[in-house]
Amino acid sequence: MKRWCGLSVFLCVLWSHLCDRGVQGEGCRTQHSGCCVLCHPGYFLNKKCGLCRPCPSNGYMDHPSAEPDCKRCEKCEGIFEYRSNCSPTKNALCKCIAGKKCADEKCSQCEDNSCPAGTQLNGEDCVNCPSGTFNPGWEGSCRPWKNCSEINAVIYVNGTMTSDVVCLPKPTQTPPTSPAVATTTPQDLPSYNQSVIIVVVSVVCVIIAFIAVFWCLSKRLERIKNTFVKIKHTEQEDACSCHYPEEEHGGEEETLSSEP
Structure with missing residues (x-):
């Protein structure tokens, strides 16, 4: 009997609780x-x-x-997209679409997101380019450096976060020369030796030209001198020959005057 009474009390309490929850x-x-x-x-x-x-x-x-x-609930549309969806106990969170960033703490507005040179966009933040990549500033993301070995070249200028690697073509290899006979071409000489050789050759050429001109002038002067001497000698001979007829004429007068 006591068991039935206890069960009845329990059922009454349960029913009252269920009724209260329903209300x-x-x-x-x-x-x-x-x-x-x-x-x-x-x-x-x-x-x-x-x-x-x-x-x-x-x-x-x-x-x-x-x-x-x-x-x-907040609606994320247009230049916004959902960061988290709305739930019965929490409002939706919005974020700006790719290429834009929130203009305020509540992300009520968006603005263009342009990262400076040497960085790239990661979410809404600008982060440095990873090692081996670069971004000159007008591109959206960092690009890998150029591989000089792939184009048969060597590195001339190392790359940075803002600039690419500069490659230089490899020099062409000349066939090895025989150790017994080794020839040296002007290209093999240092640049300063080539300059010295050019100066020396130029000076020698000038000296030779000066000697040739001097020799020609001396010959010319000698010819002029010889010509002048011949002319003078001829004049002297002509002057002497002019007196011979007078002497002969005088002789004739003396002969005529001596006749009886």
């Missing part, structure tokens, strides 16, 4: 006189004896409240 709703946090006065997060309070109802799919409630409606 108050499963989201009730605080009740008063059999009616809920405060709901858990994710629920709103219906004023009909304080019945807590869950928020709809486009609404949320992130704290205990007695509000008659849930808050409306």
Whole structure:
């Protein structure tokens, strides 16, 4: 008999609890006189004896409240996209689409996201280019350095985070010369030796030209001198020959005057 009495009491308490939950709703946090006065997060309070109802799919409630409606979920569209979706207890979080970044802490606006040279965009932040890559500043992401060995060249200037590697073609290899006979071409000489040789050759050429001109002038002067001497000698001979007829004429007069 006692067992049946205890079971009856238990069933009555359980029934009363179920009735209270049916009236108050499963989201009730605080009740008063059999009616809920405060709901858990994710629920709103219906004023009909304080019945807590869950928020709809486009609404949320992130704290205990007695509000008659849930808050409306944020929509991420246009230049925004979802960082996290809306839930009954948490609003949706938005972020800017690729190539743009949030202009304020709440990300209510977006602005162009351009990273400086030597960096690239990682999410909404600019980070340095990884080792072996570069970004001159007008490209969206870092690119790998040029591989000089692939184009049969050697590194002339090392790459940086802002500039690519500069390659230099490998010098052409000449066939090895015989150790017994080794010839040296002007290209093999150092540049300063070539300059000295050019200067020496130029000086020798000038000296030879000067000697040739001097020799020609001396010969010319000698010819002129010889010509002048011949002319003078001829004049002297002509002057002497002019007196011979006078002497002969004088002789004839003397002969005529001596006749009887």
